[in-house]
Amino acid sequence: MSNIARFLSISAAFLLGACASTQDSHADLDSSRWYMTGEHYRIADIALPAFTLEKQGDDYKIAGTTGCNEFFASAAVSGDKLTVTTPLAMTRKACGEMSYQIELEFTQALEEGLTLVDDQWQLSNGAVMARVPSSN
Structure with a gap:
């Protein structure tokens, strides 16, 4: 040869x-669940964002909570990037000032796209979404 x-x-x-x-x-992203670690905000007694990814054809459905409001959208994963491909649909409950700030930063980061770093989704502001351990 x-x-x-x-x-x-x-x-x-x-x-x-x-x-x-x-x-x-x-x-392994299908039906995966993710939560925001408290390391970035270092606050207690405030619910932080969390979401689930579910496979839908070639793309994903992303749905979860901002810590106050519920949301869902379509998303795509390419390489190490998670990108929301449709506008976020959200409930509109009143949130406290800190909850609203976290929600605003989280939804802006979703629109910019998350990056997979060391098996965690990283937001543009430095906050991290870690995988919820499976119960199996």
């Missing part, structure tokens, strides 16, 4: 493996 043929074979195997690992890493 020539060096060029060997190089092409190895390259093809590497690319196919990379594609498979991307698909596998997204497969």
Whole structure:
């Protein structure tokens, strides 16, 4: 086998493996639940955002709470980015000042997209969404 043929074979195997690992890493996001850790805000007695991702065809449904209001939208995952692809639908309850500030920052971050860093979704303001451990 020539060096060029060997190089092409190895390259093809590497690319196919990379594609498979991307698909596998997204497969475990279906029905995954995420919560905002308290490290960024360092506050007590205020509910923080949480959401669930559910697979719908090639995309996801994202639904959860901002800590005060409920929301849902369609979302897509590409590489290490989670992007909301439709406008957020939300309830409109009155929230306290701090809850409203967290809600505003969270919804803005969702619109900008979250980045997967060390198995946690990172918001643009530095807040982190960690996976809720499965009960299995």
